[in-house]
Amino acid sequence: MDRRAALKTYSLAMLGLSFPNLIYANHKSTWLPNSLANGKLPEHFPNIDPKIIAEVVGKSHFDLDRVKELVDKRPELSRSVWEWRFGDFESAIGAASHVGRRDIALYLISKGARPTLFTFAMLGHLNVVKSAIKALPGIQKVTGPHGISLLDHAYAGERMKDSMSVTEIKGLEETIAYLTELGNASRDNYIDVSTEEQKKYLGNYKYGDGEKEGFTIDINMRKLLSLGPLGEFGGALYKIGDNKFIYNGAPSVEITFDIQANIVHSMKITDPDVSIEAQKVT
Template identity: 55%
Template sequence: MSKTIFTRRTAIKSSVFGLLAVSIPNISYAKEIFNTEKINPKLFHRYPSIDDAIVNEVVGKSHFDLDRVKELVDKRTELARASWDWSFGDWESAIGAASHVGRRDIVNYLISKGARPTMFTYAMLGAFNIVKSMIEMTPNIQKTLGPHGISLLTHARAGLRMKDKMTEGQIENSEKLIEYLEKLGNAGGESYAKLEEDKMQKYLGDYRYGEGEKDGFSVKKNMRKMLSLGKLGEFGGGLNPVGDNRFLYNGVSSVSITFQVENDIVKSLTINEPELTLIAKKV
């Protein structure tokens, strides 16, 4: 039977090589940690909050682009609960965006990743018993408006936009819910005067209130064939007529937009909200 003999020299050699074996990967790891090329010095100004651009994109894409939503949310599942303020407190979540356009596929994906469904989500999904129970538990909650001032009834109707991919039971429940909400009489939101398209023309264009690149608004005609107010070059919330050249932003009572008109030509607009009045000249 062979015998292993450890000498002082053997011990020293073993110690040295053992130290090297441990140290070499540690040294490489240390270099990796302190490799400044992999550290981004330009952190988002509200870090560790998630970058606004990412939040904006996931909420925006949740209106129509399932593939992109998956790319974003699969990497960071917390984005399934993302919310964005489009302007003047018009908060919208990713699942809220998918809900009011009737994208059941995007809604179901977001729920699977931890999104929080709301009454508006359930209305779009045609969840008759759930919505009815919520209304009975909280009378008149059916009058509450969703993102962009969109009503509960409109969400329920949006649930049939993917009718060709729905089961007979889903279609039946959606139609049952729509009928129920219609009978309530006040689940369809406020009614505003309709502005004829030929009368919209004078309002369309860009308005500036400062010298900065983003210091201004654009008034456009949106998909719902109504005026919208957004950041320069962009679409925004709908403008609901409430008087001569006066509008409410998405039906929000605390924000009004009034256009100054001379000889039927729009010169500027004034935004009035709590503790702020802002004038922007048409350019």
């Protein structure tokens, strides 16, 4: 390289440029990842497909084998969190915890999931629960996914009693007794809705002409009224007044029903940003 070329190269380097940079700047990359179908990246890359997140959280309620298939491949999925509707957030371990699937919860923990106070209550770890409440008095009143109380999570732990050791059963029983004695670790004092009263709310409600523009009011597995998209499962409704409910313990989401002569004609859903009225059609 002669002196003139050397000075030119030095000047370009001072500007943060070099000959290789200038050369590549004039050529478009032809690199394509060979492992991708049709050379196309997944729609949500680099984020994980939301459908996979939803499946991990959903299956963590009942299907250990499928959870293992998904999480063994991607251990980070053990920390999956999903928003069902109206701000009802639930993690995979949260799902396993409120239905008492200690086997799924323990598997998820082994893969990196973050156990919560609700998980420890379900597992019967009394010392952890006591320590948390001592450190933060009143935390026992905080509800988990779907508005389910800390005490109800402990009761859920009895589901797999047949496969638990004597020590584990004792720990769970002591945890239930402790939370019961506190007097405020169960759900809020919502108004009970009798089976007969529930019937008048059941049905489909439409707010538009579209096929999916509506909601279904049904009964969930906990024998509570629930609200979901047309024909689909939904979250629990908790009664707080005359024909007035909140959704899954979310205080900012209110559902009111218009009733005339004891017949429901419509319902109105209100959250901080949206207010929508749906007519009962069936």
